[in-house]
Structure formats: C-alpha cells, structure tokens
Amino acid sequence: MSAREQNIAAASQALAETSRVKPAEIVFWLAALASFFLLPEQHLLLSEVLITGLFALSLDLVLGYGGIVSLGHAAFFGFGCYAAGLATKHGVTDPLLGLALVAVLTGALGFATSFLVLRGSDLTRIMVTLSVGVLMGELANRMAWLTGGADGLQGVAPGLLLGRFEFDIFGQVAYAYTLCVAFVLFVLARRFVHSPFGWSVRAVKENALRTSAIGIPVNRRLVVVYTLAAAYAGIAGGLLTQTTQFASLDLFSFHRSADLLLILIIGGTGYLYGGLIGALVFKLIQDAIANVTPQYWEFWIGLLLVSFVLIGRERIVGLPGLVWRRLRGRA
C-alpha cells in the first residue's frame, strides 16, 4: 500500500470513527424513552421541551454546521406553526400528512430566503434574517382573515394519529408522537452531518475560501443546509400546533430567536445534542427563575447571556466536571 493510500485509509477510518454511535448517545435516548413511562405527569411539559429542542437542533444545523448567524430563525418555526394549524383547519387532519406538508412548505420558504443570506458579512446576515422574521410576524398579523391576527389561530383539531390514537388532554399521545418524530428527525440529521456532504458543509464554515478552492460549491452547500434547517424548524412548529392546538403571533417574536440562541449556547453547537440538552436546561432555569421572580426573569436570561460570553461557555459548563475532579482527587 502506498503512503497516499494509507493516508486515505486512515482519514476515512477517522471519519467513520466520529460517526459511530457512542454509548452516551444510547443512554440519552433510553433516558428520553424512560421519561415517557416514569414521568407521566410531565408529558405536556416534556413535549414542549422536546419541540424546543428540535427547533434548537434546526438552528444548530444553520449555525453550528453552516456557520450562519441567524436572528430570525423563529420565522420558520412560526410559519410551520401556522401552516400546520391552517392545514388542519382546511381538511388535512391527519397529523403525519400535515407534518409532511409543513416540512415541504417551510423548506420551500427556507429555500427562497436562503439566497438572501449568501452574500455579505455577518452583520448583513443578522439584519436580513432579523428582517425576514419581522416580516413574517407582520404578515401573520396583517392577514387576520386567515391567521386570526392577534387572537391567534384557534380551534385547531388534529385528527387521529395513524387513524387510531386521539390526542388526549394529558399529553400522553402528544409526547409519544413528539418523541418518535424527534427521534426519526434526529437520526436523519445525524446521518446528514456525518455524510461526506455534511463534512463539506462544515468545511464551508471553517473556511469558505479554501473550500471553494478545493472544488466544493460553497453557496449550494449553504442553500441546502439552510433549506433543511428551515424544514426542521417548520416541523418543530407544526408539532407544537398539533400538540397544543393553538398558534399565536408571539411565535414570531424576537425573544423566540434570542432564547433559541441562548439554548444553543447552553447546550453547545456542532454536535446536534446541544439543542436538546440546552432546551431541557433552559426550561429548568426558566422555571427556577420564574418561581423566584415571575415578572423579571428576562433580566436573568440577559445576565446569563452576558456571563456566558464574558466568562466563556467552557468554563461555566465545565465547572461541575472540574469540581468533581477536584473532589475525587482529594478523596
């Protein structure tokens, strides 16, 4: 075997190594499954967390893999919410069919707007994504005859899941449904980011100029990942509408996009689990703060953002591990 062939073999083995399923991942999904049986009272809350996690995962695809700083990702989430609600109200009552429809529609919206984020600096991208978000919110507000305007979209009644299961008020079916959809989407996303195509997307993020020099079409990669992420965000939104049977203008708000960034920063970008873990941690933090000061929790979220940047994510997230190692070292 020549040196060149050896290099190639070593490289492909290293890549295969990273895509292998790790024990921690199996534990993670087993824990998610166990939560369904062990925490029956928390199903509604867990569905919400999981949906937020899926939404954050979609932003991770854009930010952690594509390297695009987006402040308007809530546009796709909100669009998915309304699309699912309207589809249900206008005849497409089968939840899975509705979700597929939502994925296609949001993907199309993502594809159309992806060309806006290809050009310019980070600032330009931030502004364009922010504006698309505001525009979508304003559209939903203006088209009150379709969306219900400020009152929100009410009376969404999804049909039986798989023709058998009815969405109950305790969220049992909703959580099982969300869990299954999230798992399938996660596996697909995992497959995507570990494929050669996914690696080329990461290369674009690292250095767009060099990537184009080795013959990878940079813009096409970004369009694909942006479209995919939009479809994921749309599905997350669709799940929310189907499980809560309601959609409101608040979905488009700037807070949603900002909270989402915080979730992703808590969980970490670029390994897909960040969004899911971040969503759970964020919900716990939010609940803890809301118990202390229900009205001003926004302040603490702000403080959290500032300290994450100033102190650094590694140091905050690494703190428990550091304390643990210290304790063990002493024992």
Next chain:
Amino acid sequence: MLTNLFDGVAYGMLLFVMACGLSVTLGLMNLINLAHGAFAMAGGYVTVILVNRLGVPFFAALPLAFVASALIGLALERTLYVHVYRKSHLEQVLFSIGLVFMAMSGVTYTLGSQQVFVHLPAFLSQRFDVFGVSVGAYRLFIIVVCGVLAAALQFAVARTRFGSRLRAAVDDPVVARGLGINVNLVFAVTFAVGSGLAGLGGALGAELLGLDPSFPVKFMVYFLIVVAVGGSAGMTGPLVAALLLGVADVSGKYYLPQFGAFIIYVLMIVVLLWRPQGLFGRAAR
C-alpha cells in the same frame, strides 16, 4: 405631501443622531452592538425623570441626558465591552442581546412598563403654517438641533485632530497604533460620545417615537438599517440613509397603511442584496 416629507425628515434626523455612534463603533472595532438602543432609552428616561418629576426645564434636561448616557456608555465600555472586541460576531450578538434584556427589565422594574411622555414647553407643542405647509414646532426644533449636530459631527470627523485620528483608526487600527495613536482611547471616547448622542436622540425622540421599556428592541432594526445601508466610511452615508429611512417609513405608513410596516424591511433587503456593503462605501468587515 410636504408635511409628510417634513415629518419624515425630522424622523430621519432623529434616527441619524441616535445611530451615528453605532456606525462609528461598528466600523472602528468591528463590534456588532445590538444594545445601542438601550443608550437611547437611557437618555429618554433620564429626560422624563428630570422634566416630569424634578421639574428641570426641558432645554436643561437635554444636555444632561447626553452626559448621563455618555457616562453609562463609558462605564460599560471600560468594564464589559472591552472584553468582547476580539470575540466572534455571534458572541457579540449574544452579549449585546443580554444587555438589552437586562436594560429592558431593569427599566420595567424601576419605572414600570407603561409608555411615558415628556412634558414639552408650550411653545414647542404648537403648529403653524409655512407657505401653506403645516409644520409642527417640535419637529422643526428637532430638525434644527439634529442638523446642527450633524454639521458639527461632520466638522469634528473631517477637520479636527481627533477626527483624523478616528479616521486613521477606522481605516487601519494596526498602522494607526504604529503611528502612536492611542486607538483604545479613541475608541473609548467615541463610544462614550456615540452613547451620549444616542441618549440625546432618545431624549428628543421620547415624545415623537414613544418611550417604553421595549424601545431598544423596537428600534434596533432601524439603527442597524442606518448603519448597514449607510456604511461606516463617514458621516454622510448614515445621514442620507437615516433621512431616506425616515421619509420612506413615514410616507409608507401614511400612504399605504396596510403595508407601511413592510416597506422599510423590503427596501432594506433589496438594498443589501444589491450592495451588501451598504449604499455608501464599505460597511463593517
């Protein structure tokens, strides 16, 4: 028609005064600061407290609003902002959003969430006719003040020693340092003046734009538009961008109330697609 144009110009002038500091900080240190509106809000609230609660005359409150916001800006720059210059744009965005959230709930906590207004002197709240055009005295006042400020800024940047240092630092910070210019000091002063101007703009605009704790988020996009469209090459770009934005927004909301809110966003997207570096010269790198 002319009244609309006049209102638009007043609005644009206000936006310019509030946003010009942002364009310089962005160009100088490549810092994406989404919290700029918080300084404008600070100026607005300082004025409201001074005029409404303490009975300070409106004209005395304006310079105090400038000073207060400038001091807040200077303090934050020295303690917090210096640490994020070298961080990624994403981290700068997160950091400044965090500041905005803290500022918003801080104001809600101390002053309540309802909209507040400044008690203007009587002669500023009247209207009169100039050649058949109905003109609000307060808007005229804003145009005059902001026009004078814009001229003074243009002079300061183009003609003074500090201005030439500032331009050198914007063009190439490394070489400017090599020539013995204290870039950090230049930046601290610029940041403080920019924050102060934002505060003054907020004080002037409290009556026109409406002041409540969500002010920084509501106008964040407007400031960014002024900066991104105007570029950071000088004072002229942001001024023209702000005037265009003001006129477009006011007349858009007047003539096409159904689509008023869309116009500026669509316009901005089109401009940024056409010229990603802004209409005038280069924007942030």
